Amino acid sequence: MFSSQSFKDGVKHAIGVPALGLGSSMFAFGAFLHSAGFDLYQSFLSTFFTFALPGQFVMAETILAGGTLLNIFLAVLLTNSRLYPMTVNITPVIRNSNIPKWKEYLGAHFIAVTSWFNFFAVEKSINQEDKFDYFFGLGGFLWANSVLCTVAGYLFSNLVSHEILIGLVFINPMYFLVMTVSNLKEKKLICSIFLGAVLSILLNDLFPGWSVLIAGITSGTLGYFIFRKEINE
Amino acid sequence: MSNQFIYLSILAASVGTYFCRAFGVFSARNIKTDSEIFHWIRCVSIAIISAVIARIILFPVGILSETSTSIRIVCTLILLVVYFSFKKNVIFAVSSSAICFVLLNHFL
Numbered sequence: 430m431f432s433s434q435s436f437k438d439g440v441k442h443a444i445g446v447p448a449l450g451l452g453s454s455m456f457a458f459g460a461f462l463h464s465a466g467f468d469l470y471q472s473f474l475s476t477f478f479t480f481a482l483p484g485q486f487v488m489a490e491t492i493l494a495g496g497t498l499l500n501i502f503l504a505v506l507l508t509n510s511r512l513y514p515m516t517v518n519i520t521p522v523i524r525n526s527n528i529p530k531w532k533e534y535l536g537a538h539f540i541a542v543t544s545w546f547n548f549f550a551v552e553k554s555i556n557q558e559d560k561f562d563y564f565f566g567l568g569g570f571l572w573a574n575s576v577l578c579t580v581a582g583y584l585f586s587n588l589v590s591h592e593i594l595i596g597l598v599f600i601n602p603m604y605f606l607v608m609t610v611s612n613l614k615e616k617k618l619i620c621s622i623f624l625g626a627v628l629s630i631l632l633n634d635l636f637p638g639w640s641v642l643i644a645g646i647t648s649g650t651l652g653y654f655i656f657r658k659e660i661n662e
Numbered sequence: 663m664s665n666q667f668i669y670l671s672i673l674a675a676s677v678g679t680y681f682c683r684a685f686g687v688f689s690a691r692n693i694k695t696d697s698e699i700f701h702w703i704r705c706v707s708i709a710i711i712s713a714v715i716a717r718i719i720l721f722p723v724g725i726l727s728e729t730s731t732s733i734r735i736v737c738t739l740i741l742l743v744v745y746f747s748f749k750k751n752v753i754f755a756v757s758s759s760a761i762c763f764v765l766l767n768h769f770l
Contacts, residue, residue, distance in 0.1 A: 461725060468665070478675075484679050488674075488675040492667070501674045512679065512683050513683075514686070514706045518707050520687050520690035533687050537683035540686075592764055594725065598726055599726065599734075602719060604756050605714070605715050607745055609711060621708050626712045629716045644713040646709075648712075653706075
């Protein structure tokens with residue numbers, strides 16, 4: 430059963446800081462595509478179908494560097510592979526027997542760092558049967574807002590200086606960082622966060638393309654096993 | 663770069679990205695929220711996000727790479743100090759950091 434109230438609550442949650450944090454960087458991405466010679470439809474389609482900013486930047490830069498389609502596919506797959514564990518993590522939480530499978534696969538398109546963090550920030554206060562619709566409203570709004578902001582960035586890029594655009598791109602990692610440190614509550618998450626950051630820096634020269642994945646899997650596994658006895662809140 | 667190639671590139675990027683999400687839904691079909699694997703995958707997810715952030719700050723690609731590492735580190739510290747000093751105010755922390763970032767890039 431679709432709960433329009435939960436959907437609306439999810440949309441309300443997205444309006445404000447989450448939409449601003451992600452939208453500002455999508456605006457900068459749209460402006461970047463304009464300056465790189467892409468057209469408006471291509472900018473629109475990129476966010477409409479991908480909705481994962483680091484991978485979108487990698488796609489655009491691989492095109493500009495003269496990469497092949499296979500290069501682009503593999504580079505984006507590797508960059509956006511973080512979405513796999515995030516989806517495995519959130520799917521059992523929002524699952525409910527009334528939700529058809531196709532809707533689960535559709536909702537997966539809205540999984541991104543911003544929607545993931547914001548959903549988990551309030552997840553415990555939402556009834557189980559309402560969680561999917563809440564996430565659908567939250568993630569769906571962030572996605573629609575991102576598409577609009579990409580198009581706005583493309584159209585109005587001439588009105589914004591290059592320095593401001595760089596500042597807008599910087600907002601996204603800063604917002605991610607704030608959301609991450611807001612999770613410094615459980616020991617296993619604290620350990621995973623610190624180890625993940627340190628290892629990815631240390632491994633960057635050794636495995637430039639793989640450092641994030643290797644660091645994330647190693648750190649998450651260590652954090653989990655070291656503090657396995659900790660009560661899961 | 664032809665228009666057709668860009669459209670095909672967007673398609674390739676979209677397929678690569680959606681594969682990660684769809685395979686995640688498929689893999690989660692038997693995972694329960696009280697299972698060990700659920701808690702392990704949460705730790706891995708957050709560690710990967712933390713690794714991504716560290717990489718963006720220290721080894722960015724794209725237009726952020728035009729800025730200096732020291733400015734990015736200083737503005738990250740400003741974010742954390744403001745966040746923890748002002749009752750974890752997200753808007754104030756992020757906007758302070760971003761404004762300082764723009765100003766430092768302009769004047770230094």
